[in-house]
């Protein structure tokens with residue numbers, strides 16, 4: 001297990017006001033241990049997801065990022081500690097309330113056989129529909145906006161299974177956006193995307209945040225993570241080893257500890273954010 005590094009204090013944890021004066025939901029992990037069977041892989045995590053902000057989770061392979069996302073999405077029950085939504089135990093809340101409030105895009109989602117892009121993205125609207133509130137025309141508007149935002153409008157008639165990896169990933173992001181959850185969790189949504197589409201998707205997520213949504217995203221590109229995050233959380237060995245403002249958090253020491261790589265951290269002259277240049281696969285020398 002890597003040595004614990006000092007964590008910077010999370011900034012501004014006051015409730016964020018969404019448009020219309022609605023308070024953004026508060027998702028918290030309190031002393032949470034998560035694992036598979038009885039084997040813990042995420043240990044004793046305290047995380048106050050900043051409402052109305054973009055939180056980026058980074059960390060080496062197998063550091064526990066996906067496991068933490070699964071916990072926050074209620075797809076895994078904590079072995080210890082608890083995850084709360086607005087102070088209530090996430091595990092005890094009605095499924096429909098969780099589905100409307102917290103949306104998750106897993107790392108490798110599986111589409112039903114033969115489904116077309118338009119149908120898949122429209123699935124995002126299901127948590128909002130019920131026996132009394134069926135499909136409405138504003139559902140179509142939301143779906144159309146999600147398709148536009150992800151540059152997938154021209155794919156609506158295509159079968160999901162026939163798309164390229166990057167096209168498919170953008171279609172899944174469209175579905176997650178169409179869901180309009182107040183808290184959106186995305187596990188490596190840009191892993192298959194070319195650089196232009198990576199930036200486009202991250203710009204869309206920033207727009208979601210500007211509109212009052214709370215977004216948590218797992219990324220591997222540290223420079224993009226630093227550029228887009230309001231709050232950066234670094235995991236190593238299943239523990240949070242650094243957390244806070246990206247500039248204060250993503251130091252050469254933290255990168256060395258979390259990734260076992262020697263890196264130079266420069267400053268982007270345009271944004272003042274860190275730019276991470278990996279130098280060698282050893283932290284020595």
Ligand SMILES: Nc1ncnc2c1ncn2[C@@H]1O[C@H](COP(=O)(O)OP(=O)(O)OP(=O)(O)O)[C@@H](O)[C@H]1O
Pocket residue numbers: 036041059060061062063064065066067068107
């Ligand atoms: N379904 C599972 N059953 C058992 N162990 C699992 C399962 N999923 C993940 N693990 C283990 O939990 C640990 C953390 O995995 P996790 O997927 O959370 O890491 P990650 O940081 O998201 O990695 P990556 O960057 O490679 O996606 C790993 O050791 C992994 O082997």
